[in-house]
Amino acid sequence: MSGKQHSTDQETRLIEEDHHSIKLWLRLLTCSSLIEKHLRGSLREEFNTTLPRFDFLAQLERSADGLTMGELSSRMMVSGGNATGLANQLVKEGLVERNSPPNNRRTFVIKLSPKGKKYFAKLATRHEEWMISLLGKLSDTDVRNLMRLLGKVKSEVV
Numbered sequence: 001m002s003g004k005q006h007s008t009d010q011e012t013r014l015i016e017e018d019h020h021s022i023k024l025w026l027r028l029l030t031c032s033s034l035i036e037k038h039l040r041g042s043l044r045e046e047f048n049t050t051l052p053r054f055d056f057l058a059q060l061e062r063s064a065d066g067l068t069m070g071e072l073s074s075r076m077m078v079s080g081g082n083a084t085g086l087a088n089q090l091v092k093e094g095l096v097e098r099n100s101p102p103n104n105r106r107t108f109v110i111k112l113s114p115k116g117k118k119y120f121a122k123l124a125t126r127h128e129e130w131m132i133s134l135l136g137k138l139s140d141t142d143v144r145n146l147m148r149l150l151g152k153v154k155s156e157v158v
Contacts, residue, residue, distance in 0.1 A: 028153075035134055042130050047123060052078070054127070056086045057112065057120045060096060066111035095119055 010030040036051065043049050059067060059075050067075070073083035087110050090096040095116035098108045112120060138146070 038134060039127070039130060042126070043123075046126060049123070052076070052082070052086060053090070054123055056083070056090065057095065057116060057123065060110060060112045061117070061120050061124070064111075066097075066099075066109040068107050068109055070107075072110060090116070 010026045010033065013026065039054075040051050043051060043054055055076055056072065059072055063071075069080060069083055069087065072087070073080045076083060087096060087098060087108075091098050094113055097111050097113045099111070100107065101109055135143075
């Protein structure tokens with residue numbers, strides 16, 4: 001983040017007396033929100049799609065054998081209904097395939113279709129370019145230090 005604060009910046013609520021933990025939380029939240037806002041806008045403008053759709057496809061891209069609806073909703077941290085709604089849309093568009101495994105007709109396995117693989121490859125390439133434009137100015141040392149420190153934060157809250 002540059003030295004200037006944005007009008008939507010979560011840190012604007014801080015006062016000098018706030019505990020350093022509150023300051024850190026609001027800095028993390030602000031950075032995450034600003035990056036997410038950029039991603040949402042870029043996905044909408046360039047691909048007429050949403051971040052949840054990107055996340056859904058990204059989960060499937062990492063799982064060649066597909067995922068059940070329960071696995072998808074758990075990985076995306078959304079309700080089963082939200083995951084099902086996304087799956088239904090993406091099936092209609094031919095980006096994913098929904099099949100029942102022969103040993104369990106009560107569940108569905110969702111996989112990227114060939115069309116979905118090709119489409120997601122374009123999305124992923126642009127996503128990487130956007131991330132590099134947003135975070136690429138950080139040095140390798142800065143990134144290693146941030147990853148190490150954020151790893152410590154993560155281990156404290158898990």
